[in-house]
Amino acid sequence: MAPIRILLTGPTGKVSRELCTGLLAEREFQLVAGISRTGAGRDLGELLGLSGARGIPTFPTAEAFLTAGIKADVVIDFTVAEAALQLLPPLIKAGIAPVVGTTGLGDGLKTLTDLCRSSGIGGAFLPNFAVGVMLMIRWAEEARRFFPHVEVIEYHHHTKLDAPSGTALRTQERLQRAAGDLTAPPVPVHSIRLPGLVAHQEVLFGGPGQVLTIRHDAPSRAAYTPGVLLAARWVLRTKQVAMDLEEIAYPD
Numbered sequence: 001m002a003p004i005r006i007l008l009t010g011p012t013g014k015v016s017r018e019l020c021t022g023l024l025a026e027r028e029f030q031l032v033a034g035i036s037r038t039g040a041g042r043d044l045g046e047l048l049g050l051s052g053a054r055g056i057p058t059f060p061t062a063e064a065f066l067t068a069g070i071k072a073d074v075v076i077d078f079t080v081a082e083a084a085l086q087l088l089p090p091l092i093k094a095g096i097a098p099v100v101g102t103t104g105l106g107d108g109l110k111t112l113t114d115l116c117r118s119s120g121i122g123g124a125f126l127p128n129f130a131v132g133v134m135l136m137i138r139w140a141e142e143a144r145r146f147f148p149h150v151e152v153i154e155y156h157h158h159t160k161l162d163a164p165s166g167t168a169l170r171t172q173e174r175l176q177r178a179a180g181d182l183t184a185p186p187v188p189v190h191s192i193r194l195p196g197l198v199a200h201q202e203v204l205f206g207g208p209g210q211v212l213t214i215r216h217d218a219p220s221r222a223a224y225t226p227g228v229l230l231a232a233r234w235v236l237r238t239k240q241v242a243m244d245l246e247e248i249a250y251p252d
Contacts, residue, residue, distance in 0.1 A: 103166030
């Protein structure tokens, strides 16, 4: 079977660097190119300080990549909203399925999902790709049936641009839906940004005489790689659009 051909945007980003290492170690995947304004024209291996050139070119724009005639099946994007909204539309229109961890897309998210559907390709637009986060939210939804009082606390490195994080907002949304007929106050979200943190979140439930804490810690961005690879397989196999890792890991 031919490997899944991957285009990686923003390869010098913190998460993308980790994904690059994971992709190069997987025979099922082939990293064919990168898109980077600052590293355009350089071999991706040299750009990332890997052991020599890898024969993987880097282009400045999506249009430059498409013009080069290199074939890709999936584009993985962990950049920032402004860049993603510029890079992804021409790639999706060219039939390259997006796997996106960039948050803060606003109304642009609907534009991208509509493009996937009109192009007949799959897409994954997930606030978090860590399997542990998926399970944390799933278990928190179950606990919500019994605890009306709950708060979300998320901790990230001080350079993270958005606060609250996309993961925290998605957790909040799903917990408020999970309340059902339970008379409950809104779910507050608290954001902490400090040097030394990477990505951490806890969901705290309080009741008479008891407190329940469900927590996930990702001290390394390697936590996202298994979920990203799972999503890359899924978008090609199903040609559907997912907004949560749960839709991919627990298909109907």
